[in-house]
Amino acid sequence: MRGMWRSSLYHMAQRLVELLSREQPRWEAPAMALLAELLAYPDMNAWDERVVQLAPRYLGSKSSVMRCLVLRALSTLCHKPAMDEMMQILQRRLMELLGDADEEVVVMTLNLLSNILHNCNTRVVNVMARELTWRLPPLFHHDIIHVRLLSLQLFQHTMEALKKEESKLLKAQVHQNLVPLLCLLHEESQEVAEASRVTLLRAATFLKKRRLRQVLEKCKLWAVDECLLSQCSSSRAVQYVQQALWCLYSPQQPVREAAVRFLGIAGQHLRGQEKELQLIHRALQLVTDDVNLSVANLAVQTQLSLRAAEEAASSRPSLRERLCRAWRGWAASWARG
Template sequence: MAERPPSVPRLAWLAGEEEKEDKDGDLPEEEQEQQQEQEPTCVLKPTEPEDTTIMAIEGMAGSGSCDAEACAAMQALLAESDVSSLEHVPSVVRCIYRWLTSNTDVSATQRLPNALAELTHAHPHDVVVTLLRCAPSCDRAAAAMWRVMVSTMRTADKVLLELLPVLADWPLHSTFTSDGDNKDVFALAATRALWEILQLPRRPQRLKVHFPRLFLALLSQIFFSTEQMPEEVDTFWRGCQREGCLPTNPNSFAVLTVKALLCRLGYENVVFEVERKHGWDTLLNAETHHYAMGLLAREMRGISRRLRYSIARYLVEQLNRKEPRWEVPAMALFLELLTACPDIRGWGVHVLQFSPRYLRSECREMHRLVLRCFILLIDRPLMAKRMTFLLPRLIELLRDADGEVVGKTLCVLRKVLQARDLPLASPIALQLAERLLPLFDSDASYVQLLSIRLFRDVMVIIAASGKKPLRAHIYQSLIPLLCCLHDENERVAEASRETLLQATEFLNKGKLRQLLEMEQTWAVAECLLAEHSSRADEYLRQSLLYLQSPQESVREAAVRFIALQGMTNDVSISVSNLAAQTLFLLRGTERNSSTSSRLLGMYDHLRSAWRRRPSLRGSGWLCCWSSAQS
């Protein structure tokens, strides 16, 4: 065989010589001699080394040759080529993959480590994305290539960085390779590749560095594959199952990959504890996914502080995106990390950046999570002051029908108001007072307590310019507070007393304050009616609402107030007649032995009395009573 010119890669030369010999063998000796004189020694032009490289590899892929000389030739071919300047890397990768697929000899996969590693180091994006496209189910040949590609620290780092965006982009990742191919890549294809990488005897050197992002990407994949399964993904996964023994559902496979990732980093105890508490099964349910995230985060308190910190940082980035995905589970995980890592609480400024958007969302669970974050962060006075701009939205949340959301909102509001150096502006004070008044009658005692206390705070910190507009709301609060003085919950009763005292000071009612301090409750009611007879109708309407209270002491207080002697002389004949009749009934039933039977009798007689007064039933202040009885 003639000597190979230095400008021609070895494999190209070998292919040319073999082809030449095959043709020469079919010719007579004379013609062979003539052809040797006329033809050049190489059949492949050396002027296009890159095209020659690809042609040679394609020829090998088509022939299925796996002998030692051919493998050595492929290594030499790639080694002698300037892989950093190759423009057709995807074609080379596909050729290598086809060559490995056509060879059943396992030794073939052990003969190209250096060449493939060099190609991966020079062109990580093209190599990784092309392999995900041509072998998404990660068969034997692809698995062998992945093992080679992460065999060194410098290539493993680049491979993992290329896998990350694909893993995090469910269900398909859109990207281009240098050959112009823009076919989307399945996120599950990257998960399948990562699974093979995690099965290596030794974990890649850089796996721990990229653990936070890999971990979060896999968790998001579990969530999305549980909530939605596009038809194309379902078809792809069935194909993956035919390749090997894989779980029926992709979300279960993602859970297995998370477990494998944790175990490879030495966190088997986390996997065990979550398993023991059925957390992995809970993670596979869309309705309980965020609860499982909280459990997982609590069990991860044992991992290194640096890794927890990194996970929290990436979660903040996720939640700060303009179009966030997976936000409820991400917030649940971030909340638990805040609880476990007090040093992260200095990130309150970042939380305030994305919280307004989530407070405006219609997701009640997100409201709960954001409010819980605020409660953890608001202990810092500076943080509480910075939250002042959220007051309008927090006040709107007091309309929520969920008692937990309202209770947490009241906690946050009180902390924010207490941290302010400036008086509360009139519009905010009026809006807040209006929202608080209905909460005095909440079925949840802690909502009652917090709303009454916050109402008192509003009266204390209201700006001087806002006191006059607030007076109407404070007058409306007097009867509810008087009734709440008799609440069975001692803390509610005490808070009502303190708020009433503040109200008398705000309204400049010295006599009412003195009676309250002397605990002459009924005298307070009489004094109130005597001084504000024009409000008698409103007071009566408010008292009627408390006749339906589940607490006997509150119902009795309402009835006694209705029957006050002072109302028998009311300017309204209907009101004065009703008050006189109610007083008569009260005095008659006081002779009964049982308090409960007394109240039951009073309730029935009051209903009859109201029904005999159609003129009153038509009045606006009786609408709520009439509708309640219908």
């Protein structure tokens, strides 16, 4: 009886694969839906590779329903042994789906990639993780909270997968996301804000930033900006400023406010560097027209504060001038006897 059941499932899967191979639009969605269910049964391994071969065509389907059905089928397959190489074939198409217009497709893709990182071998994981370090950050500011949360969690997994890597390119890629993650600490969603803190903590560990890691472990969020900027070079501070500019366009008011505050602190660290300060002032000027009054007011106050500090610094005598004055005073006193 069991043999008859196996044979029936086998022939059903065969028929479904044949329908999908012939590109018959009327039957594609029902066939893929049923095939996705059959793949979960034992003894269906014979069809795994064939489904993976068909997947790229249907992942590019204009129908979001069809894309979701294929992703569901692949989610079943990625837990099976010996699927590593076949999943690598799909990498390019899966990465493209991270920018899909359909929210459900993006969520299912993030979940599938997370499963792949947990189930595939080290070589496949490393290849995917490297690409995810620059594919995921745009999703940190996605309109959908669940997408932001999943992308942050997946970014944590990629850094964990690559923790033994010493590539300068990888470290630079992680470095480019420090300020966006910092600004997301002020997310409206507490769940996403905590995920941002954990992600930034992982990034600090990955980059071996001990002081930043300690501040984040103690949840001293008010000190993160200063900690990141202290003892960094001017060129690094400019990079951080450029990262903050992207956060000024966040749809969330608290994130934009965090970016403005960061620019103010960065301006203090870049005092005396006219070109860099002009970049900050131009960015703040754009935010003075923000739709939210509190963000606009904060930008104005930050500009005024920076200009006041610059004027005070320019009117303050330099060390050389002070020494010259002291020398002249001492010389005059000595001459008078």
